[in-house]
Amino acid sequence: MKTQLSKSPADLQAKLEGQTRYVHDMRLPGQLVGKILRSPHPHARIVRLDVSRARAIKGVVAVLTGEDVPHHTYGPTKFKDWNILARDRVLFIGDEIAAVAAETDAAAKQAIAAIEVEYEELPGVFDPEEAMQPGAPVLHETIAGDNRPMRIALERGDVERHKQEAAVVKSGRYRSNRIYQGHLEPIGAIASWSDEEGITIWAPSHIPYRARETYAAGFGLPEDKVRIVVPPIGGSFGSKYVLKVHVIAAALAMAARRPVKIIMDRYEDMVTAHPRVPLTFDLEIGADREGNLLYKDVVVYADAGARVYWSPNVIATACTRPDNIYRFQSAKSEGHLCYTNNSPTTCMRGFGNAEMLFAVESVIDEIALELGMDPAELRLRNIVRPGERTIHGYRLDTCLLEECIDKVKAISGWERRADLPPYRGMGIALANHVSGFRAIDPRFDGSTAVLRLKGDGSLELETGEIELGQGMSLSYARIAAQVLGVPEGSILVKSGDTGRYPFGIGTLASRSTVMGGNAAKLAAEALQRRLVSLACEVLGKGASLEDGRIRYGEETYPLSEAAAWHRARHAGEELTVRETYVPDTEMPDATYYGHPSPNYPFAAHVAEVEVDPDTGRTRVVGYWAVHDSGTIIHETMAKGQVYGAVAQGIGWVTMEDLIVEQGRVKNPSMMDYRMPGARDIPNIEIAFLEGEDPNGPLGAKSLGEVALDPVPGAIANAIAHATGKRGYELPLSAERVWRAIHST
Numbered sequence: 001m002k003t004q005l006s007k008s009p010a011d012l013q014a015k016l017e018g019q020t021r022y023v024h025d026m027r028l029p030g031q032l033v034g035k036i037l038r039s040p041h042p043h044a045r046i047v048r049l050d051v052s053r054a055r056a057i058k059g060v061v062a063v064l065t066g067e068d069v070p071h072h073t074y075g076p077t078k079f080k081d082w083n084i085l086a087r088d089r090v091l092f093i094g095d096e097i098a099a100v101a102a103e104t105d106a107a108a109k110q111a112i113a114a115i116e117v118e119y120e121e122l123p124g125v126f127d128p129e130e131a132m133q134p135g136a137p138v139l140h141e142t143i144a145g146d147n148r149p150m151r152i153a154l155e156r157g158d159v160e161r162h163k164q165e166a167a168v169v170k171s172g173r174y175r176s177n178r179i180y181q182g183h184l185e186p187i188g189a190i191a192s193w194s195d196e197e198g199i200t201i202w203a204p205s206h207i208p209y210r211a212r213e214t215y216a217a218g219f220g221l222p223e224d225k226v227r228i229v230v231p232p233i234g235g236s237f238g239s240k241y242v243l244k245v246h247v248i249a250a251a252l253a254m255a256a257r258r259p260v261k262i263i264m265d266r267y268e269d270m271v272t273a274h275p276r277v278p279l280t281f282d283l284e285i286g287a288d289r290e291g292n293l294l295y296k297d298v299v300v301y302a303d304a305g306a307r308v309y310w311s312p313n314v315i316a317t318a319c320t321r322p323d324n325i326y327r328f329q330s331a332k333s334e335g336h337l338c339y340t341n342n343s344p345t346t347c348m349r350g351f352g353n354a355e356m357l358f359a360v361e362s363v364i365d366e367i368a369l370e371l372g373m374d375p376a377e378l379r380l381r382n383i384v385r386p387g388e389r390t391i392h393g394y395r396l397d398t399c400l401l402e403e404c405i406d407k408v409k410a411i412s413g414w415e416r417r418a419d420l421p422p423y424r425g426m427g428i429a430l431a432n433h434v435s436g437f438r439a440i441d442p443r444f445d446g447s448t449a450v451l452r453l454k455g456d457g458s459l460e461l462e463t464g465e466i467e468l469g470q471g472m473s474l475s476y477a478r479i480a481a482q483v484l485g486v487p488e489g490s491i492l493v494k495s496g497d498t499g500r501y502p503f504g505i506g507t508l509a510s511r512s513t514v515m516g517g518n519a520a521k522l523a524a525e526a527l528q529r530r531l532v533s534l535a536c537e538v539l540g541k542g543a544s545l546e547d548g549r550i551r552y553g554e555e556t557y558p559l560s561e562a563a564a565w566h567r568a569r570h571a572g573e574e575l576t577v578r579e580t581y582v583p584d585t586e587m588p589d590a591t592y593y594g595h596p597s598p599n600y601p602f603a604a605h606v607a608e609v610e611v612d613p614d615t616g617r618t619r620v621v622g623y624w625a626v627h628d629s630g631t632i633i634h635e636t637m638a639k640g641q642v643y644g645a646v647a648q649g650i651g652w653v654t655m656e657d658l659i660v661e662q663g664r665v666k667n668p669s670m671m672d673y674r675m676p677g678a679r680d681i682p683n684i685e686i687a688f689l690e691g692e693d694p695n696g697p698l699g700a701k702s703l704g705e706v707a708l709d710p711v712p713g714a715i716a717n718a719i720a721h722a723t724g725k726r727g728y729e730l731p732l733s734a735e736r737v738w739r740a741i742h743s744t
Contacts, residue, residue, distance in 0.1 A: 023188050023202055023231045024263055031190070032061055034252050034262035035108040036245070037098040037115050038272060039090035042126070042341040042663030043137060044119040046088060046097065053114040054100060059107030062255040063115075064099045069251050074217035076210065076242045079149045079308040081140050084218060084247055089122070091139055091306035092343050093663050094272030096244055101252040101260045126663055128280070128301040128338035139306060139339040149304065150312050150337035152319050154591045156391050157330025162295035166286030170366040174283060174359035175729040176712075178658040179276040181348055182651075182675055185234025188263035191249035198225030199250045200499075204233040204240050206466050207506030210441070211242045212498050218247055219254075230496030233468050237648075238348040239274065241310060241508070270668035275658050276348035277314045278303050281359040287367050293382045296328050296360070300335040305344035311337055313440070314345075317352035320592045322360050324390035324600070325401070325432045326382045331391055341663045349648065351509070353433060354709045358730065361429040361713030365720065375717065376414060376428050380405055383430070393586070393593040394600055398693045398701075400628035401430065404604035407687055412606040412624040417721070423611045424621075427717025430604050431709035434597035435702035436511030438585045445511075446582040448502035449519035451480065451527050453575040455567070457560030459484075459491045461523065464504020465516035466495055470704055471637030472512045476520040478633055479697050483524035486548035486559070502578070510702035513633070514598050515581060517697030522579035530577060531562055538565050584695070598695040601706045602628040605646075607714040608682075611722045616738025618654050618719055623684045625707065631699035632688045642686045642707045649711025651676040657731050 014020045051063045066087035075082040086097050098115050102108035125131045131147040143149050163169070189203040198221060205211045208228035216226040233240065245262050252260040264272075280301040286294045302315040319333035368375040384390055386399040408414070408428070417426045438445045450462040461480055467473045473493035481488035495501055505511065528545055535543035539552040550557040566575040588594035608622035625642050632638045655674045659666040667673050692699025712730065720726045725740035 020232050022185055022234050023190060023204060024186065026190060026202060026231065028190060028192060028259040031259040031261055032101040032103060032256055033105045033108045034099060034101050034249055034260040035112045036096050036248060036262065037112050039086070039093060039095040039097055041090060041119055041121055042093050043122040043124040044090050045122060046086065046090065046117065047120050048116070048118040049097065050116040051098060053116070054111040057107055057111045057114060059103040060100060060111045061103065061258065062101040062252050063111065064251055064255055065097070068255070070218065070220050072218055072220045074214060075308060076214045076310065077308050077312055079143055079312070081143055081307050082218065082244070084251055092341050094343055095306065096248060099248045099252055101256045124341035124663060126340050126342055128303045128336065128340060131338040131340050132336065137341070139341070144339060147339040148336055149308060149339065150315065152316060152333060152335030154319070155330070155332040159295045159297055159330045159332040162330050163286060165288065166294050167289040168367055168370045169284060169286045170363050170370065171284035172363065172728055174281045174362065176279045176355035176358060177730045178278050178345070178660060179348060179652055179656055180270060180273050180658045180673055181237040181239040181275070183235030183237060183239055186264050186266060187240070187243065187245055187269050188261065189246045189249045190259055190261040191246070191253040192259040193250070193254045193257060197227065199254070200227045200229065201246050201250055202229045202231055203246045204236065205230055205242065206236060206468065206508055207241050208466070208496065208498050209464065209503055210506060211246065214242050215247055215250065219250070227499040230466055236468055238346060241346065266670060267668050270673065271665050272343055273658060273665065274309055274344050274346040277311045277345040277352070279315070279318055279352070279355045281356065283359045283363055285363045285367060287371070291371050291373050291378050291381050293326050293328055295330045296323060297332045298334070300333070302335065302337045303340050303342060303345060304337050305340060305342045307344045309344050309346035311345050314347055314352035316592065318356040320392050321353045321432065322356045324392055324394045325384060325430050327384060328391055342660055349645070349705055350708045351705065353431070353705070354712055357429065357431055357709055358712035358716060361710070362716050362726065365427070365717045366726065376405055376409055379428070379430055393588070393595050394597070395595045396600060397695060398599065398630065398691060399602060400689045400691055401602040401604065403689050404602055404626045404628055407689060408604040408606050408624050408626040411626070411685055411687060412608070412622070414606065423613055423722050424609070425718045425720070425722025426606060426608045427714045427719070427721055428604065428606050429710040429713030429717060430602070431706050432600055432602050433510055433702060433706035433709060435514035435599050435601065435696065436583065436597050437509040438587050438594065438596035440509050441505050442587055445505060445585065446580055447504055447515040447519040448578065448580040449516065449523040450502055450576060450578045451523040453527065453559060453563045453566070455560065455563050457558050457563060459486065461491055461493045461520060462501045463493065463495045463516050463519065464502045465512045466507040468507055470512070470641065471634055472507070472516065474637060475513055475517060475633045479517050479520045480524040482698065483521060484528055484548060485546065510705045513700050513702050514696050515583065517700060518581040519579060521697045522581055523577055526577040526579050530575060534562060534565055534575070599630065599693045599701045601630070601701040601703060603706050603710055605710040605714040607718040609715065609718040609722055611719060611737060613741055616734040616736070616741060618732065618734070618737055620650050620654070620682050620715060622682050625684065626687045626689065627703065627706065628689050628691070628701070629703040629706070630693040630696045630701035631690055633698060633700050638688065638703055639686050641703050643684055645707035646684050646711055647676055647681050649708050650680060650715065653712050653715040653730060653732055655731055655733065657733065
């Protein structure tokens with residue numbers, strides 16, 4: 001099976017021609033079809049489970065229930081609330097009860113239909129605030145008797161004093177909704193088992209090493225008995241980190257002793273979707289009469305669903321990261337992560353930051369309106385500056401946020417804002433993010449790269465980070481090529497196999513460019529030194545590496561010649577270097593204070609909207625995005641990140657909503673879940689303010705998530721400007737906007 005290679009022109013052509021082999025396209029010898037029986041109830045006791053008829057069906061090789069699999073405590077976070085299959089209770093609609101492996105798809109479906117289950121329905125709880133109340137059904141007694149596995153309480157400065165001093169106070173209850181990640185490639189996996197090698201899982205995971213650790217714990221195996229191979233990934237946006245379907249495929253493969261493939265159809269994927277974590281914010285911000293922001297006070301409620309995936313990181317981000325844009329003199333955050341009988345929620349691009357910024361940027365606009373100030377000017381008065389340490393300890397070695405605001409005002413024609421016709425409005429919003437986050441894995445947050453000189457003079461760069469289509473492989477090749485002076489097309493980037501390539505935390509927290517890129521740069525510099533040393537050994541002192549060739553006097557030699565020199569002196573071995581980048585970061589303390597990232601990107605966006613007062617429909621008619629992401633390594637790929645993020649944000653704010661009632665998804669199809677099309681996207685003008693950051697490879701910062709973070713706030717503020725009415729709940733759908741316009 002092929003692992004990931006760099007996104008070369010040949011690879012791009014293969015994608016365009018449909019030749020790329022995703023997990024759905026792969027087939028192992030003897031492969032079986034896997035299916036999962038899922039609960040139709042949000043909360044119920046399993047009274048009787050009979051699989052005898054399923055096991056008797058021709059072509060069925062294995063049928064598993066909770067009694068047939070290990071019962072180790074495991075999960076991807078410190079809250080170990082996962083199982084492989086349900087035993088006594090089901091906790092959400094879609095909870096996994098049994099699984100089958102059969103020779104054909106038809107036999108597997110027939111077996112699933114033949115399984116008999118009797119349930120005793122139990123009361124459910126579907127709202128985080130209700131879940132905390134006395135008497136609410138408890139989902140995981142040993143973890144959280146009050147259904148609250150995680151609580152955050154932090155305060156910087158004296159919020160109560162600043163509340164007394166504030167001349168202007170604005171507040172509100174804001175809600176961000178469930179969003180389906182909308183990946184083109186359906187969720188799926190192939191698993192195999194052998195007594196010698198253990199479990200091998202082919203799965204499109206962002207974080208294969210963390211997945212390996214989680215799955216090994218679930219089966220009670222050492223980590224070296226679990227191997228994760230990552231095929232090309234057909235979209236994710238946070239949905240494909242760690243998934244129960246991977247574990248169930250592995251359990252079936254162990255039972256059948258043959259490879260098993262499980263591919264979920266779109267309906268199953270959406271019914272059991274692990275969407276963006278819905279958050280509720282009770283937010284208050286105060287300022288003095290001159291517009292200086294004094295304090296921010298927020299209480300956050302997060303719906304983890306029935307099990308914990310990555311929601312703890314989402315609520316922690318929401319409670320802290322947006323505070324680092326402004327010079328709040330004090331800040332207080334209280335966060336409640338709660339179990340409910342909804343499908344488990346997980347991360348999505350923006351990771352809690354975009355959600356909180358929807359609320360924060362809305363309230364800041366309300367303060368500007370009260371003070372009679374231009375919203376951009378109020379922000380300029382309060383933003384952080386380069387060289388500062390933020391309220392939560394972020395060290396800003398570089399920060400071009402002021403320049404971002406000035407630039408986005410200029411290119412958007414911000415001065416037009418006061419003279420727009422009725423029901424047309426412009427809104428501004430700011431954002432920050434990280435380039436990796438120390439607390440993602442407290443044990444290690446760097447990256448390792450292996451660079452190898454091949455016999456023909458080409459190079460292979462191995463990394464533990466994962467290509468998602470974001471251009472990571474191209475960036476790494478370009479970084480190494482610039483150091484060595486070779487064509488970037490001569491460098492092949494490989495990743496996505498825990499059995500072959502270096503350890504990596506994976507692609508999350510916008511870490512791949514800075515973490516993996518710094519490792520690639522270090523490896524290229526190490527190889528450069530080794531090549532010069534080898535050339536001096538062979539040719540004599542004074543040899544050098546120039547423009548990708550060895551130079552000695554007037555003579556030059558290709559790298560293929562250097563490869564031959566090394567192999568002749570080292571028993572045929574290839575010249576290989578291995579380097580690890582360890583960032584100069586600080587693990588946040590118990591109060592979330594620290595310097596968790598090597599550097600921090602910033603952005604300022606402006607949206608222009610037109611609202612139809614008769615229908616409430618919002619049309620985004622213009623969008624401008626200015627970014628401080630350090631050196632832009634590949635401008636085409638960087639612009640692609642921003643275009644995609646803005647399109648994703650337009651969908652989120654104006655139309656997308658995974659509707660869940662009493663634990664049941666009401667719109668589980670792409671026909672009923674509206675996502676934006678080409679006609680929904682306006683002209684988007686993008687500008688990058690380049691300035692080298694000392695901690696990034698070639699001076700780069702991250703871009704992928706900060707490009708989405710300001711979009712909800714910018715569009716929400718534009719709608720409020722156009723209508724004179726503030727929207728407090730995403731999406732700001734036509735119905736909600738119409739009701740706001742026509743409310744008294």
